[in-house]
Amino acid sequence: MSTTLPFRKIYAAPFILAIITAYGLLSALLGDGLWDALSWIALAIPIAVLAICISRGKQVRGAMTR
Amino acid sequence: MMRSHSIRPQTVRTWYRIHKWSSLICTAFLLIACITGLPLVFSEQLEAILEPHVAPAQAMPGASVANVDAMVATTQARFPSLHPYNVYWDDDEPRVFVNMSPSDRPKDGDIKQAVFDVHTGKLLELPQDKFSILGFLLTLHSELFLGLPGELIMGAMALSFVISLLSGALVYGPFMRNLRFGTYRANGKPRTRWFDLHNLLGIVTLTWAVVVGATGVMNALSTPLFGLWRAQVMPAILAPYQGKPQPTHFSSVDAAVQTVATALPQMKITSVLFPNSVFGSPQHYLVWTAGRTPLTSRLMTPVLVDVQTGALTISQSLPWYLRLLEVSRPLHFGDYGGLPLRILWALFDIALIVVLSSGVYLWLVRRKAPLEKELNRLVAADEKSVAQQIEVAR
Structure with a gap:
């Protein structure tokens, strides 16, 4: 039996990432120095999420072929 | 609980169709924009290397x-x-x-x-x-070497891209009903792998892509928007000059700059356009000024200085649609937060290239499926007719 997720759950992570990205895009526009640094951190989060998800997927593959 | 599950299949199909067609329309153009945009993100750095100047x-x-x-x-x-x-x-x-x-x-x-x-x-x-390789890339990126029509085409493609992003986000939910966020089945079939990659990269970079797409639409409209503004303000400004000849003697640029600096001490003067009947006024210096803080440095205020008398004629802030355009520029170029922001911009751009190409791949394999079915049917029919021919020959 496959479990179906409610939409609230499906969109929870994308919603949080959208808020973080929006903050990152605006922060550097509003100020310099600390504002820039916070923007870099915020925009690095979605990129890091991608890297983690993809490498996790690849590890599963390695485990299966071993 | 049932309520959250009850999206009508017809609605999902409609959004899916919108996603498919809006993507198909813009993908080729978007790939050009993304690939040329990648070096353009670093244009300041590249310019220093490729086009050195006398310091x-x-x-x-x-x-x-x-x-x-x-x-x-x-x-x-x-x-x-x-x-x-x-x-x-x-x-x-x-x-x-x-x-x-x-x-x-x-x-x-x-x-x-x-x-x-x-x-x-x-x-x-x-x-x-x-x-200039950077100039070449920028022209290709913004207008495909077609001038204003090219700008408008790229703007329409950017709009189609924004529609495909929003409809894509809506069909993400139904497609992810049985999958956890971040699923990437690297051990799956190529189609499964590309499907996961398309969903994952697409949903994670969604906000960035929507912002860059929407600001791309704004940038593409800059020529008509500035034209609209001139059409709105210029007739009233030029009315007193009606019937007077084109000025031949120009007053001092330095004096004009000084006049503007005195009138707007909080502003920084960025450029002076000489009398120009297309982009400025035939009777004035058009002095562009900007604020001095990170945000206001993007917001320009134009000042007109009478080119004969050197007197300040008018300074007024730009209308809302040009303000929106001014704020759109940095959000499209990614040039407002140092080198780290540019690098992040490039990473998002690469992710988008993967989303676009995986989208094309998924569309092609989906199209191939019915084609194969058709081929099998044809082959079966062919075998049958060969068998019949053998039968007849006997």
């Missing part, structure tokens, strides 16, 4: 500035057949650019330029017209 002299803070009128005269002497087009100040280094043009609406390659040292007033160089 101005080191100057003490608060050093006096040289006479701009003399720079214009020097440039005029070098290009006697052209007339002064505009003067602008470099953001990063103490340099002044004087541009000469044969007409009010210069075409590619028409402009001749001289670069001066702000403090010493010395002519630094006369940049030669030569092929």
Whole structure:
């Protein structure tokens, strides 16, 4: 039996990432120095999420072929 | 609980169709935009390497500035057949650019330029017209070498892209009903792998892509929007000059700059457009000023100075649609938060290239499925007819 997720759950992570990205895009526009640094951190989060998800997927593959 | 599950299949199908078609329309153009955009994100850095320039002299803070009128005269002497087009100040280094043009609406390659040292007033160089790879990429990126029609085409493609992103986000939910966020089945079939990658990269970079897409639409509209603004404000400003001849004697640029600096002490002067019936006023210097903080430095205020009397005619802030355009520029270029922001911009851009190509791949394999079915049917029919022919031959 496959479990179906409610939409609230499906969109929870994308919603949080959208808020973080929006903050990152605006922060550097509003100020310099600390504002820039916070923007870099915020925009690095979605990129890091991608890297983690993809490498996790690849590890599963390695485990299966071993 | 049932409520959250009850999206009508018909609705999902409609959104899916919108996603498919809006993507198909724009994908080829978006790939061009993404691939040319990648080096353009680093255009400042690349320019320093690819197109080196003569550096101005080191100057003490608060050093006096040289006479701009003399720079214009020097440039005029070098290009006697052209007339002064505009003067602008470099953001990063103490340099002044004087541009000469044969007409009010210069075409590619028409402009001749001289670069001066702000403090010493010395002519630094006369940049030669030569092929610029960054200029080539920018023209391809923004207008496909088609001028204004090209800009509008790219704007329409950016709009189609935004529609495909939003509809894509809506069909993400139904497609992810049985999958955890971040699922990437690297051990799956190619189709499963690309499907996961498309969903994952697409949903994670969604906000960035929507912002860059929407600001791309704004940037594509800059020519008509500035035209609209001129059509709205210019007739009233030029009414008092009705019937007067085109000015032939121009008052001092330095004096105009000084007048504006005194009237708007909080603003920084970025450029002066000489009398121009296409982009400015035929009777005025159009002096562009900007604020000094990170945000207000993006917001320009134009000031008109009567080119004969040197008197300040009017300074007014731009309408909301040009404000929106001004804020759209940094959010499209990613040039507002140092090198780390540019690198992040490039990473998002690469992710988007993967989303686009995986989308094309998924569309192709989906199309192939019914094609194969059709092929099998044809092959079966062929075998049957061969069998019949053998039967007849007997």
